[in-house]
Amino acid sequence: MPLLEVRDVHTYYGNIEALKGVSLTVEKGEIVTLIGGNGAGKTTTLRTICGLLKPRSGTIVLDGKDLARTKAHEIVNLGVAMVPEGRGVFSRLTVAENLDLGAYTRTDRGAIRRDLEMVLRLFPRLKERFRQIAGTLSGGEQQMLATGRALMAHPRLLLMDEPSMGLAPILVESIFDTLREVNREGTTILLVEQNAHMALQIANRGYVLQTGQIALAKSAEELQHDPMVRKVYLGID
Amino acid sequence: MIASDVRQGLRSGMLLAIVVVFLFLIGATTTIADIFANALKQDRGVSLQAVLGLLALWAGSQAAKVSLDEKRPSWPRTLLRAGVAGLSSGLVIGLTLLLTLRLHEQGINLRTYLYQLSPASLDLWSLGRSPIAAALFHVLLPLVGCLVGAVLARGFRDAPWRGPASRRMSAVREAITRPLANAARTRWGRILLYAALGTLLLLLPLRLNNYWNFTLGTVGIYVLMGLGLNVVVGLAGLLDLGYVVFFAVGSYTIGLLTAPTPHNLMWDFWIVLPIAVLLAAIIGVLLGVPVLRLRGDYLAIVTLGFGEIIRVLLKAEALASFSNGPRGIPSIAQPTLVGLPFGSDRDFMYMIILSVMLVIFLTNRLQNSRVGRAWIAIREDETVARAMGINTLTSKLLAFGIGAAFAGLGGVLFASRSQFTGPDDFNLMVSINVLAVVIVGGMGSIPGVIAGAFVLKGLPEVLRELDAYRILSFGALLVAMMVLRPEGLIPSTRRRLEMQEARAAESPPATPVAPVGRGGAA
Numbered sequence: 001m002p003l004l005e006v007r008d009v010h011t012y013y014g015n016i017e018a019l020k021g022v023s024l025t026v027e028k029g030e031i032v033t034l035i036g037g038n039g040a041g042k043t044t045t046l047r048t049i050c051g052l053l054k055p056r057s058g059t060i061v062l063d064g065k066d067l068a069r070t071k072a073h074e075i076v077n078l079g080v081a082m083v084p085e086g087r088g089v090f091s092r093l094t095v096a097e098n099l100d101l102g103a104y105t106r107t108d109r110g111a112i113r114r115d116l117e118m119v120l121r122l123f124p125r126l127k128e129r130f131r132q133i134a135g136t137l138s139g140g141e142q143q144m145l146a147t148g149r150a151l152m153a154h155p156r157l158l159l160m161d162e163p164s165m166g167l168a169p170i171l172v173e174s175i176f177d178t179l180r181e182v183n184r185e186g187t188t189i190l191l192v193e194q195n196a197h198m199a200l201q202i203a204n205r206g207y208v209l210q211t212g213q214i215a216l217a218k219s220a221e222e223l224q225h226d227p228m229v230r231k232v233y234l235g236i237d
Numbered sequence: 238m239i240a241s242d243v244r245q246g247l248r249s250g251m252l253l254a255i256v257v258v259f260l261f262l263i264g265a266t267t268t269i270a271d272i273f274a275n276a277l278k279q280d281r282g283v284s285l286q287a288v289l290g291l292l293a294l295w296a297g298s299q300a301a302k303v304s305l306d307e308k309r310p311s312w313p314r315t316l317l318r319a320g321v322a323g324l325s326s327g328l329v330i331g332l333t334l335l336l337t338l339r340l341h342e343q344g345i346n347l348r349t350y351l352y353q354l355s356p357a358s359l360d361l362w363s364l365g366r367s368p369i370a371a372a373l374f375h376v377l378l379p380l381v382g383c384l385v386g387a388v389l390a391r392g393f394r395d396a397p398w399r400g401p402a403s404r405r406m407s408a409v410r411e412a413i414t415r416p417l418a419n420a421a422r423t424r425w426g427r428i429l430l431y432a433a434l435g436t437l438l439l440l441l442p443l444r445l446n447n448y449w450n451f452t453l454g455t456v457g458i459y460v461l462m463g464l465g466l467n468v469v470v471g472l473a474g475l476l477d478l479g480y481v482v483f484f485a486v487g488s489y490t491i492g493l494l495t496a497p498t499p500h501n502l503m504w505d506f507w508i509v510l511p512i513a514v515l516l517a518a519i520i521g522v523l524l525g526v527p528v529l530r531l532r533g534d535y536l537a538i539v540t541l542g543f544g545e546i547i548r549v550l551l552k553a554e555a556l557a558s559f560s561n562g563p564r565g566i567p568s569i570a571q572p573t574l575v576g577l578p579f580g581s582d583r584d585f586m587y588m589i590i591l592s593v594m595l596v597i598f599l600t601n602r603l604q605n606s607r608v609g610r611a612w613i614a615i616r617e618d619e620t621v622a623r624a625m626g627i628n629t630l631t632s633k634l635l636a637f638g639i640g641a642a643f644a645g646l647g648g649v650l651f652a653s654r655s656q657f658t659g660p661d662d663f664n665l666m667v668s669i670n671v672l673a674v675v676i677v678g679g680m681g682s683i684p685g686v687i688a689g690a691f692v693l694k695g696l697p698e699v700l701r702e703l704d705a706y707r708i709l710s711f712g713a714l715l716v717a718m719m720v721l722r723p724e725g726l727i728p729s730t731r732r733r734l735e736m737q738e739a740r741a742a743e744s745p746p747a748t749p750v751a752p753v754g755r756g757g758a759a
Contacts, residue, residue, distance in 0.1 A: 050624060076626025084624060090617040092731070101614050104607075105626035153626065 001064075003028040003188055004049070004157055009058030009068075011048045018044045020212040021058070026157065026190050031183050033191045033199040033220065035233055036209035042192040043085050045209065046159045049190070050082045051075040062157065077105045079156035083163065087146040091135030095126055098134050098145055102152030111154065119148040122178055140171040147178065157188045164195040176202050196233035200224050208233070242314050246300050246321025253296035253322065253379060254329035257289065261333065262351055263709075267358040285361055286378065293382020296322055298390030300383060315391050316384065323383030327376035334375050338368035442586040450582040454654065456694045457589035458647045463674035463686040464596050465643025470672065471681035471729075472609065473636035474616025475529070476537040479544025480671055482524065483641035485551065485663040486517040487648020489560065492658045495570035499561045506572040510649055517645025518638040525637035529630065532619065544668050551660035565659020569652050585654045592650065596643055597683055603639065612636055670694075677718060679725025688726040692718075
């Protein structure tokens, strides 16, 4: 049984149908990427999974539990953490407070401290800036903070919304390296990206989303060689 | 170089001219002169000139001010700045005076246009001389004042004793605050400090007369409400403009349940007190359920509406059988203590002090609790807060309920102390005042809210001397305070940190911050 199974999900913004029957699965231990252009519905898919948006129909099953009928704050407790688009750090709080809020739903102090050590090991920069206001961090550091904060929830499934946005290529590479490391340590990742090139390099499998529907579902390897993907998303003829 | 000197001089000069002409036109100078004349046992004319002279000295020192990024100018340039400031302001003031005095001479009644410009105040300014002579004098006064002010200011900055003196001052300050700060860090030291503070608060009401007990009691009630609204606005970031609702719930609960009219229930004060606080909290939560789905500006407008609705409802003749309508509720019960009446302004002062201490304790605990962290997250970014697993609705309802309970407590004490409450106690100004207490004091800061309440409710009492200009000068003070300290009188450590870092971000950093990657990649 897959860790996450999204089946025929329709999500609306008012009367506008943003997701027109999206289905996808994420197996335990995988990195799955969702690529697509602007307005394809990538962010909407993530927000629907983590409960910030409610689907009008369809099911989202995490380990046998239907997330479509669970409130956003309870979904975190089930082991789903999101790194929002544009990073969404609490810019007026310190790095320490941001990380602390990531573990908001947890009460196991010892485990929280271990996770904090793990996050600070993954991102040594955050240790240096521990008492600094998050708004004064650089874009790359904010992305690290947002990722670290999500890891503080000790998720089984990590949802990443365009971690490469607005970052220099070298920083993107370093973030993706970290994601691979996080995945190696047992966290399943669903990664939304416009930077298809980078995403397909670290993912096991990928889905191509077009105007609210899944257009392609293949292994990352196959997608890299798919003529349509090469032309539209990788910019190679 | 010269141009920048002239510009700085003109700036200070115009500031002085605006202040003086404004004071002149609204006739405030007679009042100010009276106050000084009383205080110094001097002639009113002399007093006025002393005040104007002081203003000119200040303008002169402003003109001579050296900004941080410029080299200190030479003496002639300092004098040039001061001269320009004095002359420009003098000309404006002199011409205004000349014009008004001439008009007055022609028999035009200036009071038709400027109500406060009485002949008496004109006499004060003209010094009993001809308009030309008076105008000339008022050109010379700022000029001399500015020059002297600049020389004094610069001389003071250069004085040889100044360095050691300021060092000695900070050493003295250190000697006082260091042991206190150290003492506060040890357990027994803290207990001792609290005990000292407690004794002071116990003895204070005894030493005060009724007037001051009443006035400070009102300040205390505003501290209560300020701390309550601070939870809602300062911590949870929900802009509530109808906070007066909960104050009204507290007041009317004690009123309706203890007064002979309209219901003749005559319950005991101590029984009603917790009921009223609880009821205010419940109403807070009930109001919150529909309202808290809104965000930001919409929330502010809807709460504003609720605030007005409650006043209109209480005033309505149709509901008079329930709430006594516009007549309000007289003869509200006061508390008794072991059978003895406990209702003097001094007794209420004690109750208010106790309530404030309780509320401070609770707020302090809440702030550092789990729900306190949830509030901060919601204030910063509600969507992300939800993604962190925070139940935003219940957290917000809790903030609303707690804030409402504090206001309800304030309402009970307020109504019972004056033994009367009516719909007009609950106008929009109460909500605005409480919000101002929070903002002026410093959002999210407990000492800030206390300072804010003292400034906003205490200062107007002190300013009573200024009579007709009380509200005017109060407004000017508020504006000045927000310009000088936008983060509030005593900002919370968080706000202070933000402001500092924001300021640091404005000026270019000394060393460029490298983009940072893992392992120091740049």
